[in-house]
Amino acid sequence: xxxxxxxxxxxxxxxxxxxxxxxxxxxxxxxxxxxxxxxxxxxxxxxxxxxxxxxxxxxxxxxxxxxxxxxxxxxxxxxxxxxxxxxxxxxxxxxxxxxxxxxxxxxxxxxxxxxxxxxxxxxxxxxxxxxxxxxxxxxxxxxxxxxxxxxxxxxxxxxxxxxxxxxxxxxxxxxxxxxxxxxxxxxxxxxxxxxxxxxxxxxxxxxxxxxxxxxxxxxxxxxxxxxxxxxxxxxxxxxxxxxxxxxxxxxxxxxxxxxxxxxxx
Amino acid sequence: xxxxxxxxxxxxxxxxxxxxxxxxxxxxxxxxxxxxxxxxxxxxxxxxxxxxxxxxxxxxxxxxxxxxxxxxxxxxxxxxxxxxxxxxxxxxxxxxxxxxxxxxxxxxxxxxxxxxxxxxxxxxxxxxxxxxxxxxxxxxxxxxxxxxxxxxxxxxxxxxxxxxxxxxxxxxxxxxxxxxxxxxxxxxxxxxxxxxxxxxxxxxxxxxxxxxxxxxxxxxxxxxxxxxxxxxxxxxxxxxxxxxxxxxxx
Numbered sequence: 058x059x060x061x062x063x064x065x066x067x068x069x070x071x072x073x074x075x076x077x078x079x080x081x082x083x084x085x086x087x088x089x090x091x092x093x094x095x096x097x098x099x100x101x102x103x104x105x106x107x108x109x110x111x112x113x114x115x116x117x118x119x120x121x122x123x124x125x126x127x128x129x130x131x132x133x134x135x136x137x138x139x140x141x142x143x144x145x146x147x148x149x150x151x152x153x154x155x156x157x158x159x160x161x162x163x164x165x166x167x168x169x170x171x172x173x174x175x176x177x178x179x180x181x182x183x184x185x186x187x188x189x190x191x192x193x194x195x196x197x198x199x200x201x202x203x204x205x206x207x208x209x210x211x212x213x214x215x216x217x218x219x220x221x222x223x224x225x226x227x228x229x230x231x232x233x234x235x236x237x238x239x240x241x242x243x244x245x246x247x248x249x250x251x252x253x254x255x256x257x258x259x260x261x262x263x264x265x266x267x268x269x270x271x272x273x274x275x276x277x278x279x280x281x282x283x284x285x286x287x288x289x290x291x292x293x294x295x296x297x298x299x300x301x302x303x304x305x306x307x308x309x310x311x312x313x314x315x316x317x318x319x320x321x322x
Numbered sequence: 323x324x325x326x327x328x329x330x331x332x333x334x335x336x337x338x339x340x341x342x343x344x345x346x347x348x349x350x351x352x353x354x355x356x357x358x359x360x361x362x363x364x365x366x367x368x369x370x371x372x373x374x375x376x377x378x379x380x381x382x383x384x385x386x387x388x389x390x391x392x393x394x395x396x397x398x399x400x401x402x403x404x405x406x407x408x409x410x411x412x413x414x415x416x417x418x419x420x421x422x423x424x425x426x427x428x429x430x431x432x433x434x435x436x437x438x439x440x441x442x443x444x445x446x447x448x449x450x451x452x453x454x455x456x457x458x459x460x461x462x463x464x465x466x467x468x469x470x471x472x473x474x475x476x477x478x479x480x481x482x483x484x485x486x487x488x489x490x491x492x493x494x495x496x497x498x499x500x501x502x503x504x505x506x507x508x509x510x511x512x513x514x515x516x517x518x519x520x521x522x523x524x525x526x527x528x529x530x531x532x533x534x535x536x537x538x539x540x541x542x543x544x545x546x547x548x549x550x551x552x553x554x555x556x557x558x559x560x561x562x563x564x565x566x567x568x569x570x571x572x
Contacts, residue, residue, distance in 0.1 A: 117468075150463070152483075154490075163483065
């Protein structure tokens with residue numbers, strides 16, 4: 058870690074992600090094959106699609122968690138993405154035996170960094186940015202769902218990776234908490250290459266520089282939709298609402314033709 | 323409140339006991355009345371204490387050894403594929419042999435002293451601890467393992483920071499079972515061949531028709547077993563404060 062840069066700031070410039078001819082088979086079913094996708098560097102791409110279409114599988118493939126997948130995932134220079142990706146799932150995956158601060162410091166602990174003052178200060182700084190300064194000593198069981206997901210966000214930022222993959226991180230939260238956390242995530246992840254998988258068209262339009270819809274068997278990607286302006290956008294914007302209607306239509310069309318079970322890799 | 327309940331149950335059982343003695347008119351060398359047992363307890367407490375000390379030592383040594391060996395085995399089986407393939411079937415099949423059947427052999431090999439009883443207690447504790455901890459180690463939430471992988475965590479540190487702590491609740495149920503069965507191992511060992519201990523004292527008293535002394539020894543053993551279980555249970559709860567409190571089921 059370079060001392061000149063706090064982990065909450067994005068590394069410059071964030072690499073773009075290029076997927077070429079990626080495919081995934083699950084038993085006899087082809088989830089997707091020959092799929093190409095570019096995630097522009099430093100931008101947020103949102104991925105929508107019916108349940109079971111393979112969105113999470115695609116995300117896990119980029120994270121290097123899908124074994125037996127085919128195709129290439131690399132940056133614009135043909136370099137591997139290993140060690141440059143962090144992952145935020147729908148479940149916060151907090152360790153119940155660790156304190157809030159301990160959970161944020163999980164990554165350094167797993168890499169054997171030891172607990173030095175700089176790391177602890179950086180973790181405290183991130184907890185302050187997600188609004189949890191006073192909760193560092195609490196255990197996850199003492200937190201609300203929204204607070205837990207804030208800790209998970211701080212833990213993700215602590216990794217300080219240029220590429221951040223998020224798999225429906227806000228879907229289990231109530232509307233108000235989700236709204237707050239979307240804005241917080243957009244602000245804190247600015248400048249990183251983000252792929253956000255979501256079920257919620259409005260969330261995608263609020264947070265994405267680009268919105269893609271995944272549909273079909275085997276799944277393919279529809280042309281990107283690019284809402285105007287910078288995220289997080291105002292959800293009351295009439296242009297956004299018009300695009301939401303458009304997205305809902307293409308989603309319901311997509312749903313008619315899928316019959317692939319949700320695949321856990 | 324729970325202490326009061328326990329006391330009421332205890333007194334109730336004594337009353338039932340006294341009732342059975344009075345109703346059946348059983349002679350005191352078959353079923354001594356509670357008061358006679360209390361008397362035997364009061365008269366023989368130095369003797370009881372001396373033998374209890376030995377049995378307690380056997381149980382505690384067996385518990386420590388069995389738990390340590392069990393934990394080490396579970397870690398090896400969980401992390402080494404080769405060990406899992408070769409040792410796990412052996413371990414499972416070995417459970418088909420009743421440990422009690424081994425007691426005479428252990429006494430033959432290890433003698434009448436402490437060692438054969440500690441070995442018995444260790445053997446009886448080893449399997450529940452190994453099985454429970456191994457089960458916990460292989461049931462780590464796959465989400466946590468994925469997270470560790472994206473964080474570039476190596477297998478050893480992932481084991482230390484995630485898999486072992488995640489398996490501790492399973493290990494603690496294994497340890498609770500082990501604590502409950504440990505006295506059985508020690509006492510059976512003493513019955514088969516020994517020159518000291520509460521099991522030895524029971525056999526001696528039985529042979530001399532001192533049934534009240536036998537019951538007194540049994541009482542001391544039960545008291546220690548319950549105390550030991552309570553202490554282990556409390557220690558495990560304290561060590562794992564993140565575990566869901568089951569107060570509403572208690």
